[in-house]
Amino acid sequence: MSTRTQTSRPQPAPEEQRREADNSLRTIFHVDMDAFFVSVEELFDPSLKGKVVVVGGRRNERGVVAAANYAARKFGVHSAMPLRTASRLLPSDAVFLDGHPDRYRECSAQVYDVLQCFTPAVEMASIDEAYLDMSGTERLHGPALRAAHLLHLMMKDRTRLNCSIGIATSRLVAKVASDQAKPNGVLAVVPGCEAAFLAPLDVRKIPGVGKVMESNLHAMGVRKVRDLAAMEDSQLEQRFGKWGLALAGKSRGEDAGGWFDTAIGEHEDPKSMSHEHTFNEDSADVNLLEATIARLSEMVGRRLRESGLYARTVQLKLRYSDFTTITRAHTLAAATQLDTEILEHARSLFRRNWRGGAVRLLGVQASSLEHSEGQRDLLEATRHERWQHALDAADRMRDKYGESAVSLASGMKGVYRERTHENPTALPGKAPSKPDDRKNKKATEA
Numbered sequence: 092m093s094t095r096t097q098t099s100r101p102q103p104a105p106e107e108q109r110r111e112a113d114n115s116l117r118t119i120f121h122v123d124m125d126a127f128f129v130s131v132e133e134l135f136d137p138s139l140k141g142k143v144v145v146v147g148g149r150r151n152e153r154g155v156v157a158a159a160n161y162a163a164r165k166f167g168v169h170s171a172m173p174l175r176t177a178s179r180l181l182p183s184d185a186v187f188l189d190g191h192p193d194r195y196r197e198c199s200a201q202v203y204d205v206l207q208c209f210t211p212a213v214e215m216a217s218i219d220e221a222y223l224d225m226s227g228t229e230r231l232h233g234p235a236l237r238a239a240h241l242l243h244l245m246m247k248d249r250t251r252l253n254c255s256i257g258i259a260t261s262r263l264v265a266k267v268a269s270d271q272a273k274p275n276g277v278l279a280v281v282p283g284c285e286a287a288f289l290a291p292l293d294v295r296k297i298p299g300v301g302k303v304m305e306s307n308l309h310a311m312g313v314r315k316v317r318d319l320a321a322m323e324d325s326q327l328e329q330r331f332g333k334w335g336l337a338l339a340g341k342s343r344g345e346d347a348g349g350w351f352d353t354a355i356g357e358h359e360d361p362k363s364m365s366h367e368h369t370f371n372e373d374s375a376d377v378n379l380l381e382a383t384i385a386r387l388s389e390m391v392g393r394r395l396r397e398s399g400l401y402a403r404t405v406q407l408k409l410r411y412s413d414f415t416t417i418t419r420a421h422t423l424a425a426a427t428q429l430d431t432e433i434l435e436h437a438r439s440l441f442r443r444n445w446r447g448g449a450v451r452l453l454g455v456q457a458s459s460l461e462h463s464e465g466q467r468d469l470l471e472a473t474r475h476e477r478w479q480h481a482l483d484a485a486d487r488m489r490d491k492y493g494e495s496a497v498s499l500a501s502g503m504k505g506v507y508r509e510r511t512h513e514n515p516t517a518l519p520g521k522a523p524s525k526p527d528d529r530k531n532k533k534a535t536e537a
Contacts, residue, residue: 118235119355120209120223121257121265122242124202125274127219128158130252131198132188143185150178150187153369157190161274195219201250209242214355220269222262224355239277259285262355264344266298285344290317297341307331316342360400365408365456366390373412373449380450384437387455392430396482400460401426405433407440408454416452419444426464429478433457 124130128146133139145168147157152174159168159177163185168177174187199218206213209232212224225238232238239256246254257268258279265280267289272278280288289297294316295305311330313319319327320342327335340347366387374380384407395402406420419440427433437455 116226117260118225118228119259119262119265120225120235120239120242121259121262121269122202122206122221122223122246123255123257123266123269123273124219125253125255126158126160127198127252128190128195129160131194132191134198134251135191135194139186143181144188145174145177145181145185146188146190148174148187148189150174150181150185152371198250198252202246202252202254205242205246205249208245209238212355222265222355236277236279239279243275243277259344261285261344261346263298263341263346264288267292267296270296280344286320286342289342289344290315290320292316294319297338299337299341360460360462361398363456363458363460364391364394364398364400364402365406365454367408367452367454369452370450373451375447375449377445380445380453381438381441383453384441384455385434387453388434388437389430391455391457392428392433392482395428395457395460400462401428401464402433402457403459403461404457405436405440406456406458407437407444408452408456409441409445409450410452412449412451414451417444420458422459426459426461428464430482431478 129139129144132144132146141162143162143166144160145156145158145163148154154174156168156170156172156174156177158170163177163181166180166182168180178185178187195218199215202219203213203215203221206221206223210223210225210228214222216222225232225235228238229235232241235258239258242256243254246252253275255269255272255275256277257265257270257272258277259265259268260280260282264285268278268280292315294300294308294313297316297319300308307330308314308319313322319338322339324336324339327339329335331338337347368383368387370383391402402423403426404420404422406418408416408418410416421436421440423432423436433455441453
């Protein structure tokens with residue numbers, strides 16, 4: 092394990108000094124598991140160690156890379172790269188794996204348990220990374236670097252997995268620091284040094300800056316974070332709106348913009364939930380297509396129940412072989428989280444809009460999310476409650492035996508395979524809404 096500490100300290104302006112005084116009271120850890128999916132696969136199959144490994148699907152499939160170990164990354168392979176592109180870059184003996192989402196959830200739960208030993212203020216940002224607010228824990232764990240060392244040891248002992256830890260006064264800087272500390276390292280940025288730490292880095296290192304934004308910034312002559320920090324906030328706002336102001340704050344090491352505006356552990360409801368499937372071979376088999384829609388509807392319903400949310404809008408996404416893509420949506424009379432109702436509307440949208448051509452991709456999305464389903468007539472409410480009990484039981488089976496343990500009959504022939512990705516169902520630390528909670532909520536509303 093390597094430990095590095097940023098020590099150079101710039102001279103802050105008066106307003107930055109006030110901000111620094113507030114931030115200096117905070118100690119934020121960003122814990123990022125190293126090559127998580129591949130490392131979990133190695134726990135179950137030690138023969139993979141030392142090999143070039145990619146998780147996400149087979150080399151001839153249409154999917155994308157979910158994870159690549161460090162040996163594969165040396166060839167230029169990275170997450171979200173098409174599998175077929177990765178196959179061309181890697182040697183013929185590289186190992187391509189579909190992945191085991193149930194195993195990843197199980198190991199992620201173990202990671203979460205370790206993190207909870209250090210502070211209750213834990214937020215799982217994804218299945219393999221988390222933010223910890225370690226402020227005020229010095230009496231329990233000692234100074235931040237010592238606490239990070241203890242966390243490293245406990246993580247390895249209890250999960251047999253490695254992690255990298257970034258330490259800073261803001262989540263944004265902690266996240267960047269953990270990336271710089273990889274693999275299996277610790278990097279602490281001294282309070283007041285945030286801007287100096289970020290300055291020499293490429294703007295792409297700022298969380299939230301993707302290819303399009305990077306290209307826009309390069310066109311403005313901005314390549315390093317220092318270039319961004321040198322620009323006037325008003326100039327960035329004029330060019331990019333609110334996101335421009337967030338960029339200005341991020342260049343100084345502040346938690347600014349979107350998700351970074353919330354406190355650690357503060358829950359913010361999603362705007363929508365969706366699942367998609369890309370077929371390995373384009374298909375015009377109506378039975379296969381409708382069965383796949385059923386499986387996608389189940390996954391969306393599962394996530395809605397897990398979050399205690401109900402959807403008023405169901406949307407279907409359909410992409411043909413020539414990449415022509417259509418989306419069609421339907422607004423429901425009453426919000427729902429039932430697989431059967433989501434399927435009914437998604438299938439209806441498909442039947443009304445599919446023109447018989449071969450399909451490359453199907454997707455189902457739920458949006459206009461609410462915290463209650465609203466009023467139903469007595470007959471419909473009774474039928475609805477029976478389905479709710481049945482699906483609650485199905486969710487318990489899935490929690491115990493995996494997502495494929497239970498399925499609607501109409502989805503049994505579906506080829507949908509749960510993708511390996513960072514935000515699956517049953518994410519540790521995101522407590523699902525229990526059936527009793529829903530009953531109590533309905534009673535309160537009544």
